Amino acid sequence: MKKISLLVLFISLLGCKQEYSYKNKIKEDVAFLADDKLEGRETGTKGEQAAAAYIVERFKELGLQPKGTEGFYQTFTFKPKKGPHGEVDYTNVGEDSTITGTNVLAYIDNQAENTIIIGAHYDHLGYGSEGSLHRGDKEIHNGADDNASGVAVMLDLAGKLKTANSSNNYLFMAFSGEEMGLLGSNYFTKNATLDLSKANYMINMDMVGRLKQDSTLAVYGVGTSPRWKQTLSATNPGFKIVENESGVGPSDHTSFYLQDIPVLHFFTGQHDDYHKPGDDTEKLNYEGMDAISNYIFDVITELDKSGKLAFRKTKNESEETPRFKVGLGVVPDYLFDGEGMRVDGISEDKPAQKAGLQKGDIVIKLGDSAIVDMMSYMRALSVFQAGDSTQVVVKRDGKTVEASIQF
Numbered sequence: 001m002k003k004i005s006l007l008v009l010f011i012s013l014l015g016c017k018q019e020y021s022y023k024n025k026i027k028e029d030v031a032f033l034a035d036d037k038l039e040g041r042e043t044g045t046k047g048e049q050a051a052a053a054y055i056v057e058r059f060k061e062l063g064l065q066p067k068g069t070e071g072f073y074q075t076f077t078f079k080p081k082k083g084p085h086g087e088v089d090y091t092n093v094g095e096d097s098t099i100t101g102t103n104v105l106a107y108i109d110n111q112a113e114n115t116i117i118i119g120a121h122y123d124h125l126g127y128g129s130e131g132s133l134h135r136g137d138k139e140i141h142n143g144a145d146d147n148a149s150g151v152a153v154m155l156d157l158a159g160k161l162k163t164a165n166s167s168n169n170y171l172f173m174a175f176s177g178e179e180m181g182l183l184g185s186n187y188f189t190k191n192a193t194l195d196l197s198k199a200n201y202m203i204n205m206d207m208v209g210r211l212k213q214d215s216t217l218a219v220y221g222v223g224t225s226p227r228w229k230q231t232l233s234a235t236n237p238g239f240k241i242v243e244n245e246s247g248v249g250p251s252d253h254t255s256f257y258l259q260d261i262p263v264l265h266f267f268t269g270q271h272d273d274y275h276k277p278g279d280d281t282e283k284l285n286y287e288g289m290d291a292i293s294n295y296i297f298d299v300i301t302e303l304d305k306s307g308k309l310a311f312r313k314t315k316n317e318s319e320e321t322p323r324f325k326v327g328l329g330v331v332p333d334y335l336f337d338g339e340g341m342r343v344d345g346i347s348e349d350k351p352a353q354k355a356g357l358q359k360g361d362i363v364i365k366l367g368d369s370a371i372v373d374m375m376s377y378m379r380a381l382s383v384f385q386a387g388d389s390t391q392v393v394v395k396r397d398g399k400t401v402e403a404s405i406q407f
Contacts, residue, residue: 026152026293027286029058030209033122033148034281040141042126043177044099051122055104055151055174062158064106067171067193074103076187078177101176103184105193108162108170114200114308115169116300117261118157119185120150121178121206121252125275131179132275133347139277144284146274147178149209156293157300164297165304168200175252178206185252189259201225201262201309203296204253211268211288216337217295218267220244221253223314225262227303235298237291242337246314262309264299266292270331272345272359324382326407328352328363328392332374340364340395341377355403357394364400365393 032038032054038047056072068074077098104122124143125132132141142148151174158172171194177183189196211217215238222228223245232241247257253265268288273279303309329350336342340362346353363371367390369380384390384407392405 025058026156026289027281029152029155030144030148030281030284030286033151034142034144034279036140036142038142040126040128041122041124041143042129043101043123043180043183045126047126048123048176049102052102052104052174052176055122055155058155059104059106059158059172062106062155062162064108064158064162064172067105067107068103069191069193072104072106074105074188074191074193075100076103076177076184076191077101078180078183101184101187103176103188104174105188106158106172107194108158108172110166110169112167112169114198115171115194116200117171117173117202117256118154119173119175119202119204119252120154121147121175121184122151123176123179123184124148125179128277129179134276135348141275141277142280144281145209145268145271145279146207147205148281149207149284149289150205153205153208153289153293153296156290157297160293160297161300165301167304178252182252182255185255189255196259196261199256199259199261201264202253202256203300204251204256204263204265205292205296206251206265206267208266208268208292209284209289210271211285211292214240215288215291216240216242216269217292218242218244218265218269220249220265220267221247221257221263221314223247224257224264224312225309226312227306227309228262228264231299231302235295235302237295237298239291239295240337248314257314260311260313262311266296268292269333270344272331274331274345324378324384326351326381326384326386326388328357328381328405330357332377336362338362339372341371341374343394351405351407355392355405357392357403358396361394361396361401363392363394366390366405367392 041048041051066072125141127138175184217239222243224247248254253263257263329347329352330343331345333342333344343361366380371377388407393402
């Protein structure tokens, strides 16, 4: 890794700053990581390496120890896929066309028996690599919520835990390659820089920047230890918690669950800007992020003297998900816990938009099937083929609305 050039790039991006308090720098951290100058932090690019250098400097400011294989860094290589906008200007391209990703690891050594792992991915989609939902001209995907928000909360927790709750050690990880398939976390669990048998539990923050007015917060992995539900309830300051049992999901906690480590994943929900250029800093709820950080800290505090948590396997809910060949073209509200499937966003020129569906509609019937939750919605969708027509019934502002859908 070209450390000198990275440092120069980091300093030029950071600019001249006045003295500041290290306490609760959440907004400042997001502002740096989601700046256009980092060009979307795609894995292996200069922008991602500048983000890595920034995170290292923040770890140093907080007085944390390096825990990578080369100081704070742990690098890994992989064969990239070509994104929809063509070749990307990767920084570290090997002679065999491999790309180098970089995890960033820091440690608080309390001379304890076990270690709590706290992580968040810092990579994103650059100018719109595979996974982008943007269909217009090439634009930077800044990923303020996904996942500068999680990294900022992780750094905030590192500051809090430096002088508190010393019954465990702490490993803080900023993962690379998450958007390309959990590459960084998967690599770490197979090449760990500490003894994973001594890992107490893992907490993952992925998209925690858009807490809504009703304070709904999703927490996944609650079935991976018998202690989670009780602890989450006892420390809850007023969040409306939507729980999911499974330790398997589309984020980095999965890599640790598969190593028999209890996990939690905190998430504030999907939105219209998910994997699009509109995921920018001004749309984040910074007070909400601060509240989530405090909540996670309280969870850790509650368990501080509890020793190592028992691990429990959970049902892999993704294996039960029906497969379907068509879609409505909506973003579901995954935090909705009422009856039906609430629409959180509408894609342009898709069946839902053409049928007149609106954001906030609650789908209660699709074809002959009643829709009571997300799973029943997916089951109903799975019976249709491209070209099929059917009726959809939604609740809108307390009224029932029926529309024709053409897939």
